[in-house]
Amino acid sequence: MKAETTVLDIQGQHRVYTEFYRADSAEQTIILVNGSLSTTASFAQTVRYLHPHFNVVLFDLPYAGQSRKHNRHERFLTREEEADILLELVEHFACDIVLSFSWGGIATLQALARKPARIQRAVINSFSPIVNQAMLGYLSRGVEVMDACDRENIGAVLNATIGKHLPSLFKRYNHRHITSLEDYEYAQMNFHVQNVLKMEGRSCIRFAGEIEIPLLFVNGEWDEYTTPSDARMLTQYVRHCEFRTIAQAGHFLDMEHKAAWMQTRDALLAFLLPHELRSQEAPQERHALAV
Template sequence: MRPEIAVLDIQGQYRVYTEFYRADAAAKTIVLVNGSMATTASFAQTVKSLYPQFNVVLYDQPYAGRSKIHNRHEQMLTKEVEGQILLELLDHFAAEHVLSFSWGGAATLVALAQRPHRVEKAVISSFSPVINAPMRDYLERGVDYLSNLDRDRVGHLVNSTIGKHLP
């Protein structure tokens, strides 16, 4: 089970690292959408569960994982841009299914709002459409620390908030 690896040009602005696990017996293709701080490597066990029933597509956002080295990081991506990237990947791989995790749900919902004609089913897992006060505080502080390149504060923020709940 070796993936076909490619770095795709998206909108002439972004280069996106992809892994395509093609299965001869699969009738459908599924794209997995990462949550925050996750990369294609995060899906190792998920791929094993879905393959060979599905062709499986993994990708790294332009700012993460193996996509990072192929992009200039001049500004943060919006969920709308992430949604457009997902739409192009769904089209490129002719995917009928999409499965998102955590904050990958925001980009997935933006993409699905465009009603991509090929998508038959989608699963949005572990995503809350409501941003409460603690989450807003986390996001605002995170953006501030990241824009100031303050890695120590970013690390402390993650560890003292969502990190308390991670194994």
């Protein structure tokens, strides 16, 4: 499975690295939206179960991953601008579905509130509309170490909090990735965190009610930072939404262990695929995870 890669010009302002996984028999295309400080590599497990059914698009925001060398980083990118970029990519790749992870859900919900005509459904993983006490503690500690540009402790904070249920191999990868980032990446994340803290997490609620397509919210049973119960508060604002809880999983869902990978896969495909196609395809995918 080899990606077609390209760097796209977005409105003459940003250069965005993309990966396109083409599935010859697929009738729909799904675009995946990263969480904070993440890159296309973080979706490696997710692509494995989506790709046989969909064309899959991954991308790095201008300040991250393989996009960063193509951009000048003269100012911070707002969530509204991240939503603009997402919508441009949706049009370019003719996407039908959006799937976001963690803080990627903020820009995704903003984009969906603009009612893009192409998008039919969306999945929002590991997201909630409020900043609870556990998340507040994580963000507050994160601000401290990012302000100090303390690379070792930034990695340690992530692995001790939202990454606590990851396998040791993935924790090592996370730590290596986080400690290798540029100063402006920490500054960009700090900018987003400060905005969320000022809004107390309310930034998505004011436009969630504008979303008309069906949404699926997926959260881990053990995720104390974006809990299943907190996510269900979105029923007050989103017209058409469903919820799934992944048993014995934390914030990173399909990355944490094989059973969580299979549950996440089944939840997503049950929401996104016609029933008859799911029943035909699911049995032959049981081998897909190698951790």
